[in-house]
Amino acid sequence: MSQKIIQLVTDLALPIIESREFELSAVEYEKMGQDYILRILIDKPGGITLNDTADVSEEIAPLLDQIQPDPFPDHYMLEVASPGVEKPINKAADWQNALNEYIHVNLYQAIDGEKMFEGDLIENNDEDIILSYRDKTRTKTVAIPKKLISKARLAIKF
Numbered sequence: 111m112s113q114k115i116i117q118l119v120t121d122l123a124l125p126i127i128e129s130r131e132f133e134l135s136a137v138e139y140e141k142m143g144q145d146y147i148l149r150i151l152i153d154k155p156g157g158i159t160l161n162d163t164a165d166v167s168e169e170i171a172p173l174l175d176q177i178q179p180d181p182f183p184d185h186y187m188l189e190v191a192s193p194g195v196e197k198p199i200n201k202a203a204d205w206q207n208a209l210n211e212y213i214h215v216n217l218y219q220a221i222d223g224e225k226m227f228e229g230d231l232i233e234n235n236d237e238d239i240i241l242s243y244r245d246k247t248r249t250k251t252v253a254i255p256k257k258l259i260s261k262a263r264l265a266i267k268f
Contacts, residue, residue, distance in 0.1 A: 112139045115181050119148065119174070126169050127152055132162065136198040139186070146186035148174075151193040158192040166190045199262040205234045214265035215241065217258045227252060228265055 116137045127134045127150075135151040152158055152166060167190040174188065199208050208231050217225045229243025232251070239259075242251050 115139045115148075118177070118181055119150065122173055122177070123150055123166075123170050126173075127166060130162070130166065132158070132166070135193040135204075136200055146182070146184050147189055148182075148186045149189045149191065151191055151198065153193055153197070163190040163192065196263045196265060199264065202236075205231075205239065208262075208264060209234055212265050212267040213241070214263050215239075215254060215259055216261040217254070218260045219258050221252060221254060221258070227254070 116139055119139070120134065120137045123137065124134055132152045132154045135153045136149075138147070138149040138151070140147055140149075150166070150170065152163065154162070167188060170190065171188055196214070197204075199205055199213060211231055212229065213231050214228045215226065217227075219225070221227075227241055227243055229241035229252075231239055232242050233240035237256060239254050239256065240251055241254065242249060244250075
């Protein structure tokens with residue numbers, strides 16, 4: 111259900127976002143507490159301003175209300191925002207841009223008993239990524255098939 115909503119919103123929002131020469135970073139639809147959040151993350155070189163997010167929100171909100179039949183099973187809050195420093199990694203270009211960056215990856219299925227990794231993205235191809243990460247005092251690498259990745263984003267290294 112949520113994948114269908116994400117695709118529908120992406121198809122609706124993309125022309126509006128691209129007409130402003132912004133990039134659609136991600137569309138997310140998730141339950142947070144009692145509420146559903148429809149989050150549209152946009153970006154541009156130099157960063158997104160509060161006015162940018164308000165303008166896009168004002169243009170997209172009425173179009174979402176006109177979709178028939180209504181695809182949203184419950185009331186939701188629309189949030190248009192910048193992806194921030196922990197930008198999601200979704201598209202092929204995102205993976206290329208994240209090369210040699212520190213990233214966070216959640217998996218559908220565990221690899222070596224782990225469903226979450228943080229480390230430097232050292233390789234990227236169509237099927238897999240290779241991360242270099244710290245395991246206690248040692249540096250290790252792990253090959254992760256992209257089909258096992260549920261979520262990936264840039265991360266802040268502490």
